[in-house]
Structure formats: structure tokens, C-alpha cells
Amino acid sequence: MTQQASIGDTSVSAPPRRDWSEDWLAVVAGAAVFVLALGLLFGGNLLGWVTAPRTWLEIGKAVGPVSPTYAHVDALLLLLATYAFVLALMTAAAALLGTSIPKFIAAFTVLFWLSYLSWVLGNYANIAVTAPGEMQRLGLSWSLRLTGEFGYVLALLVGLAIANLMPVAARWLAEAARAELFIKTAIVILGGTVGVKAAEQFGLASSIMWRGLAAIIEAYLIYWAVVYFIARQWFGFSREWAAPLASGIAICGVSAAIATAGAIRARPMVAVMVSSLVVVFAVVELLILPFLARSFLSEEPLVAAAWMGLAVKTDGAAVASGAITEALLYGDAAARGLKYSAGWLVGTTATIKIFIDIFIGVWAFILAYIWTRHIEPRRPGDRLRIREIWERFPKFVLGFAATFLIVLAIGLGSSPDSLRTVNAAMDQANVFRQLFFVLTFFSIGLLADLRLLWQEGIAKLAAVYAVSLFGFVIWVGLLISWVFFSGIKPPLAG
């Protein structure tokens, strides 16, 4: 997860206590979009005005509403409405988190438009078009075939450039760069999309969920043990450093590192350093792995999707990698005349990641038990509380489960016509999901300070990370993904 951590934060030893957490706010924001989208089932086209980029050659035709009902309205007005809606939603969340509203609005406005512009540029026809028929229709002699999702990568690169070349601007924008809030909101919305896919292909969806169990075993029991051993035995790290490092590399990045540091009573600085490294390495993975998957997993798209969920750390980077992988592999398939049903790869990556997230609290509890009983017995009265499992539980998962189950229940009891309406409703919500993805990409870039790698003393930490990640985690993830997902293909569209 892409949770931010601060050196000055002394509360790492216990889960943060606020009236509202980003997890719950993501549930509310995602649910708001979801409920409005469901209006379509009752005859109300409440979100059809939301604009998304289209493949374009003339900038005037670069964006348009998701529903043809709003096609007659000026696209610029609809774009402003889209901005205003997302701004209102996120400002309300920021207010509940205690952020300064004027600062947030100013920073979010810049963040939104830079992200959206990246998204639009990524959809330029010569960059995005993949299918030969589409090239012919647009009169293109060449295309990079990177798909419209290249806009996500552009947003990441713009964020990275600002973070590393314009630190003052980056600090100002950081007020609104809530990568964790954005990606969790997107995941709650994604639950509905996955639900409608599951209703259409229940057997395949349940098969993917079952295989998600393998991810939990792999992350907690295999990755963690090996990385901990490498950190302790090969690199000579103390237990205080090795355990959060193992959780950061093996499980789910920042949240797992913080939860583990808390469980073993490590100093806040340890969690912060590990978290900072996690973010930097997640960006590196995000820029490499989807393209690697494209080069040798084009015939096994679901293996590639599961691999992203298992190998890329932090929720944001992992799900984002799934989206890029889907775009690249589907684009290549389209060039071969194969059109897969959208959403299956990113849904698989998100499912795998969510399965892993669910057990962070349980794992922290187990480590706390071992540390307090066998390694560093605590003072009398300093007792383990089973409630901490719930406190560390990623609540946005409940939002994902709710939207998934609601749509699945509606979809399974629907006629084919009604199912088409549910699909259209989720398509509307999906534009917001994509928009939150772009914002996440930009924010991840903005929070990844690559100068960290040049910091004195960091090389040894980074070495454990690099050896574990590139020497073990990525390849075992690939093997397990292959064992559990090879031969399974996403359904064809239409």
C-alpha cells in the first residue's frame, strides 16, 4: 500500500487513531460513485456526463462523455463538471482527514489537470492505436501501439520529474497527492466491474478467487521467510530492521512494513526508511514488469496479471501494473485479431493484491506474539490485544467486497438485457476508476524521491531489497502464477 509515513511520526507502534481513516473515506467515495452509477438500473443516467479521453488526432475531439445521452453537451463543460465532482469528493475526504482545505484545493487542481493532460496525451492516436483496422480507419501509417493506458505511464513520469527536479513544487503538490486514498477509491469502484465480469463468467471468476489463496501463502509463508533470512544471515541486519524489511518486500509494501514495525516495537525511523524504499522500488517495478510481461507472456495474459499482483509491492503500483499489463497484452492481442473482454487482467491483479492485504493484521499479530513471548518479552501489563487484527485490517477491502457482491447478486439474477444495463452502469463508474488510477500514478511518481538511493547508508538496505526482489520474489511470483494460471484465458469480448 502507498501509505505515507513520516520520520516525525511516533505512532508507528500502534495503528493510527482518527475518526476517519483513508480506508473508510475510500469506501465512502467509491460507494458514492457506485451508487450513482447504479441509477442507470432505475432509469436515471446520473453519471453519463463524466468525460474520458478518446483516441484522438484533433485535440478538440480528445475527450467526450461516457454516455451518448450527453453527446450534445459541450465536452469542455462536461470536463469541468468531471473535475468539480472529483474535487468535491476528494476535498470532503481531505477535510475529514484534517487537511487545510484551501491548500488542498489548490494543489489538487494542479494535480488533477496535469494527470488528466497526461491521460489525454497518452490517447493520441499515433501512441495508442493497436488494432490494424483502427489504424486504417484513422488513416495512420504507424503507431507505437502503447494503448491509451500509456497516459498512466506519462502521469507517473511527470510526477517523477516534478519530485526529483522540482522539489519545492513537489512538496507543495504533496498536500493533494493522496495515492493511497485514490487507489483504494478506485479499488472499491473496481469491485463492481469485477462483479459484473463474475456474473458473466462465474466459473472463471471463482477459479481466479480460489487461486488468490495461493498468493496469501506465497507472500506470508514463503517470501517473508526467505527475505527475512537473507536480511539477517547474508546482510547482517538486526531483527528490528530485518522484520519490517521482510514485510515491506514480501507482503504489501508500506502498510505491512509499518504494521510489522509496530508489532515488534521497532523505532518509527525503521518503518519510515523501509517505506521510502518500497515506494521507490515499486516505481521501478511498475516501469519494467508490465513491459517484460508483454515480451514473453503475451499468450498467457492471466499469468501476467497474477504476476503483477504477486511481484509489485504497494497496492497502487500493483493494480496500476495490472492496468498497464492489460492494456499492453490486450493491445497486442487486438493486433492479432483477438479481442478479450476488458477488465479481467486488472481485476485479477486487484484480487490477488486484496487477498494478500487481508492478512496483514493477522501476520502482525503472529509476529507480535513471537517477539513478545520469545525474543523481547515485554513489560508486565504491555499485553497483546487481538483487537489489533481488526485495527490493522484494510477496511477498503470491505468496500471492494460490497460492490463486488451487490453487482454479482444483481447480475446473477438478471436477464441478458438487464445484465447489459448493469454493464453500462459499471462502465460509467469505471471512468472514475480510471481517473483515480491516473491520479494514483501521478501521486506515486510525486512521492518517489529517487535521490533517496544516493543517501548515505541506504545502499545496504537497497541491496537487500534488490537481491530479494529481483533475485527471488519476482521469479517465484512468476513460477507460482504460471502454475496456477497458465492455460486460463480471459473471455473474448462480445
Place this chain on the structure above:
Amino acid sequence: MRANNDKPRIAEELRKMHAEPLLPIEKKLIAWSLIVGIVLLAVLILTGNASIPLGKS
């Protein structure tokens, strides 16, 4: 990221780190995690592939 404020401390902390040999409980944790993990994966492969629909298209 605000880790830059802590530059000298991190290098110093890592230098100050004492050698801590693996305790028997840590060895047990590592070994049992791996054993249980591999066994459970094998069970999942054997039972999952046999009983869950693959949805091949």
C-alpha cells in the same frame, strides 16, 4: 517523502547495528513458514486444479 531530513541518522544507525545471530525461534519461524507454505501450495495445486473450473476459452 520526508526521509531526507534523517540522512546522518540512518547511516549512523546502520553502522551502530550489532551482530545478532539467528535465535532458535527465528530459525523455527523461517523453517516452519517455508514447510507449511510449500505443503499448502502443493495441496492447493492438487485440490484446486482438480475441483475448480478452469474457465478456459
